[in-house]
Amino acid sequence: DIVLTQSPALAVSLGQRATISCKTNQNVDYYGNSYMHWYQQKPGQQPKLLIYLASNLASGIPARFSGRGSGTDFTLTIDPVEADDTATYYCQQSRNLPWTFGGGTKLELK
């Protein structure tokens, strides 16, 4: 299985930039696409897709969210951070079955 590693938590100030990282133990690129996706989950809610294929903004997601990376190193950036962004953020790969998730990064405000 492909293992995805995220830092457990990140604290940032309102209006600043948050950068959340996800590292994989295998390359998730294939034919020009990086099969890495990002989700936001707030307590009591289902996950919400933010970014697909590493850098594509999902429908209805504000441009404050962006993703980049390739191979085994990926980042999700929120700039500027708003109060409503406090949540847990997960990366997920679909390069190989079984599809796997990172452990999540909890974003908190300083």
Next chain:
Amino acid sequence: EIQLQESGPGLVKPSQSLSLTCSVTGYTITSGYDWSWIRKFPGNKMEWMGYISYSGSTNYNPSLKSRISITRDTSKNQFFLQLNSVTTEDTATYYCARSAAAIGWFAYWGQGTLVTVSS
């Protein structure tokens, strides 16, 4: 707009089977896409359990392969999860979700249902 909704017992005894239903509205499950079950354990770990495709083929996480079955009722536009021989380690919030066929990101999710395994 597409909506997914999980339903089923919230409490299951150890060694019994867990059975959940995902009801889909706004899209016909035989028209396309893969239809997955995903669970989130206490402590935030998430696990993709398996999917049934629009054509009816299935793919399961090998960690569950001997215990899991995903089926569907096309007349009701529903798909189902059965997990056999559950233990307390199967306590989790269970989600159904839709993903693009063979591409594997989850654009639509149900609200989730908490299943507790306890005697």
